[in-house]
Amino acid sequence: MTDDTTTPHGAGAEGTPPAPDTPLVELRGAGKSYGNVRALHGVDLTVDAGRVTCVLGDNGAGKSTLIKIVSGLHRHTEGEFLVDGRPVRFATPRDALARGIATVYQDLATVPLMPVWRNFFLGSELTKGPWPLRRLDIARMKRTADRELRDMGIVLDDLEQPVGTLSGGQRQSVAIARAVHFGARVLILDEPTAALGVRQSGVVLKYIAAARDRGLGVVFITHNPHHAYMVGDHFSVLRLGTLELSADRGDVGLEELTDHMAGGAELAALKHELAQVRGVDARELPEEADLTAPWRRPRKAAPDPAPPSGGT
Template sequence: MTTADLSENNGAAAPSDPAPVVELRGAGKSYGNIRALHGVDLAVHPGRVTCVLGDNGAGKSTLIKIISGLHQHTEGEVLVDGEPVRFTTPREALDRGIATVYQDLATVPLMPVWRNFFLGSEMTKGPWPVRRLDIARMKKTADEELRNMGIVLDDLEQPIGTLSGGQRQCVAIARAVYFGARVLILDEPTAALGVKQSGVVLKYIAAARDRGLGVIFITHNPHHAYMVGDHFSVLRLGTLELSAARDRIGLDELTNHMAGGAELAALKHELAQVRGVDVEGFPEAKDLQAPVPASPEGNS
C-alpha cells in the first residue's frame, strides 16, 4: 500500500461536500522525454484550502502551470465544474474563475496601491474615443475591497513597493477575489517572508477560504500548510506521494513525508554504521506506514 492511501478518499469529497470546482484525474505533463508530472489526482472544493507541498523539482510549478492555463497537460484530465477542459492561455483559466498569485505578484513597485489593484483592468468613464480613467471610483472600490478582506491601508496613494511583503501578498489576494476568482492559486506566498508577515498572509488565506473560495496553497513549509490547510498533497519527483485530509494526518507525519522521512528511514541502518552520526532521532520505517483505510470503496 502506498502512502497516497493515507486518506480514505484521496481528496475526493465526502457526500456532504460541494462538488469540486477544479479536479485533476491522473494528470501529467511531459516535455519530450522528460516526465515532469505523472498521475496526479487533486480536487479543489469551494471553501477549502488544498495544500500542495514538495521540495524543489517535485512538480509544484508544473502543476500550477497546468491549472492556470500556462501549459497543457499531456495525460489524464483536468475538469472545471465537472467539465473536461484544456486551457490554451491563462486568460481562459481566468475566465473560468481560476486566478494565480505568483511570487513576483505582477505589481509595479512605483505605482500607487489603487493603480496596482486595477492594473490591466482599469475603470474608465466618458464617451469613446475620449474615455479616461475613473480614478475616484477605482480608489473607492480598492479601499472597500481591501477592507472587506480586513486590510486597512492609511494611504492608497503610496507606492505598493513601500508595503511589506505580506501586505503586497494580501493586496494581490484581494485583487483576485474582486475580479471574480473562484479558485485562488498561491505560489509560495510565504517563502520570502518572516514569521510575523507569514502569519499575516496565512490570515488572509483563511479569509479567502471563509468567503467561499477554493484555495490551492503551494508551499514547501508543512508548518504553514498545517495552520490553514484542509487537505494535503505531497509531490515527490513529479508523482503524488501523499494525499490526506486534515483529520487523517498530524503535523509530525506531514513533516516527515515532506522531508523525505521514508528515505531517511531506509538510510538509518547504513548511517548507524558511520562513526559520529546520531540516528536516534531518525524516523523508523514503521512510523511512516499508512493506516488501512476504513473502506476500499473510498479510494479514487
C-alpha cells in the same frame, strides 16, 4: 480553450449548472511530460469551494508544473483536468481566468513605483467619458480598491503610496484582494510565505483563511508544513512528480505531514549508506523518527540533585 461546449462560469454540460457537490477544479491521474522528461505523473487533486487545499513538496517535486497546468500556462499530457465537472484543456491563462481560476505568483505581478490603487486595477482600469475622450475614473478605482481591501480586513492609510513601500505580507494581501474582486472562484497561491518573516507570514495566512471564508477554493502551494497545517483542509504532498500523500486534515497530523515532506524512508536509507562510510559511527546517528521530526528526540533526563553538603 478547448472545451466540449461554450458555457458561462459554473455551468456544466449543455449549459446546466453543476451538482452542488461538484468540485470547482479536479485533476484525475494528471501528468505532464516535456519530451522524454516526465515532470508530473498520475496526480489526483480536488479543489472545493470554501476549502484550502495545500500542495506541499520540496524543490523539484512538481509543484510548479502543477500550477502551470491548473492556471492554463501548460496543457497536461496525461489524465483529465475538469472544471465544474467538465473536461477542459486551457490554451492560455486567460482561459483559466475566464473560468474563475486566478494565480498569485511569488513576484505578484505588481509595479513597485505605482500607487496601491493603480496596481489593484493594473490591466483592468476603469474609465469614464465618451470615446475618444475616455479617461481613467480615478475616484471610482480608489473607492473600489479601498472597499475591497477593507472587506478582506486590509486597512491601508494611503492608497496613493507606492505598492513597493508595503511589507511583503501587505503586498500579498493586495494581490489576494485583487484576485477576489475580479471574480476568482479558485485562488492559487504560489509560495506566498516563502520570503516572509514569521509575523508577515501570519498576515498572509490570515487572508488565506479570509478567502476561504468567502467561499473560494484556495490552492496553497508551500514547502512549509507548519504554515500549511495552520489553514489547510486537505494536504497533497508531491515527491519527484508523483503524489506521496493525499489526506484530509482529520486523517493526518503535523508530525506525519512533516515526515512525508522530509522523506522518512529516504533518510533511513541514507543512514544505512552512511554506516558503510569509514569514520562514521552509525550508532551516533539519530533514528528515523529523529531525522524526520527533530522535536521527537527524547530529552535528556535531568541529573539527580546533589545531596546537601555536610547535611543530614
